[in-house]
Amino acid sequence: MKKNILVTGATGNLGNATVAQFRQDGFQVIVIVSRGRKTKGQFPEDVVVYEADLTNEDDTTTVISEVVKDHGSIDAALLLVGGFSAGGIKETSGVALSKMFSLNFNTAYFVARPVFLQMQSQTSGGRIVLVGSRPALVARDGKNYLAYALSKSLLFKLAEFLNAEGGSSNIVTSVIVPSTIDTPENRKAMPGKNFDDWVTPEEIASTMAFLIGEKGSVLREPIVKVYGNS
Numbered sequence: 001m002k003k004n005i006l007v008t009g010a011t012g013n014l015g016n017a018t019v020a021q022f023r024q025d026g027f028q029v030i031v032i033v034s035r036g037r038k039t040k041g042q043f044p045e046d047v048v049v050y051e052a053d054l055t056n057e058d059d060t061t062t063v064i065s066e067v068v069k070d071h072g073s074i075d076a077a078l079l080l081v082g083g084f085s086a087g088g089i090k091e092t093s094g095v096a097l098s099k100m101f102s103l104n105f106n107t108a109y110f111v112a113r114p115v116f117l118q119m120q121s122q123t124s125g126g127r128i129v130l131v132g133s134r135p136a137l138v139a140r141d142g143k144n145y146l147a148y149a150l151s152k153s154l155l156f157k158l159a160e161f162l163n164a165e166g167g168s169s170n171i172v173t174s175v176i177v178p179s180t181i182d183t184p185e186n187r188k189a190m191p192g193k194n195f196d197d198w199v200t201p202e203e204i205a206s207t208m209a210f211l212i213g214e215k216g217s218v219l220r221e222p223i224v225k226v227y228g229n230s
């Protein structure tokens, strides 16, 4: 039987490559997209699509219980939703902080919580992947993106707590840390850069496939920096 993998942020740059990778690897791919998002023709027919506003806890909890009811188990969950904002201490108000916390932390926590509890009820446990960022790890890189970096930094701590709790149930949470991803938006925003130095969505997706797959099954508490040459 196919393993069930849940992917959030599946319509994004990394999401698209991730869906393709895990379909190719034989998973049943289940995606959650934003409420009202038009997805006609976006995914192959075997990809199961649910809708939720993942910044809303009730909406998210409901959709995860529907996924469990319909599919029985969640073997892995890749929580890719996130967003960026610039601004150092001078520009970063509480409102700006809340916005980034909601998009980068809450969207992950609201999914991770019911998914983790579901995985605790499965004898096989499960795998969760969160997406961090370099500015969250290196203050010099993050000082001009304060709200973004602070919100992403919480994901590393969340992974530690989930690993402390999940170790005995074979639930492993990883954080994948991309540098600049080679996306159309980044090419437009930074036309002077050498795009070859950037990591591609496909490279990140295949790294996640390693983490989730048989070869990565011995890994514990992984923080994987996918920086390419940048």
Ligand SMILES: NC(=O)c1ccc[n+]([C@@H]2O[C@H](COP(=O)([O-])OP(=O)(O)OC[C@H]3O[C@@H](n4cnc5c(N)ncnc54)[C@H](OP(=O)(O)O)[C@@H]3O)[C@@H](O)[C@H]2O)c1
Residues within 6 Å of the ligand: 008, 009, 010, 011, 012, 013, 014, 015, 032, 033, 034, 035, 037, 052, 053, 054, 055, 080, 081, 082, 083, 084, 103, 107, 131, 132, 133, 134, 177, 178, 179, 180, 181, 182, 183, 186
């Ligand atoms: N791009 C980079 O250079 C870079 C670098 C380091 C880390 N990252 C991280 O890598 C991850 C993927 O990046 P990306 O560039 O692929 O992002 P992206 O293209 O901007 O995609 C973001 C995804 O999140 C979804 N989303 C946003 N708000 C949502 C909500 N409330 N409910 C449900 N879905 C929601 C979007 O769906 P809709 O479009 O339908 O809203 C979209 O599918 C993010 O966590 C990002 O922070 C990116």
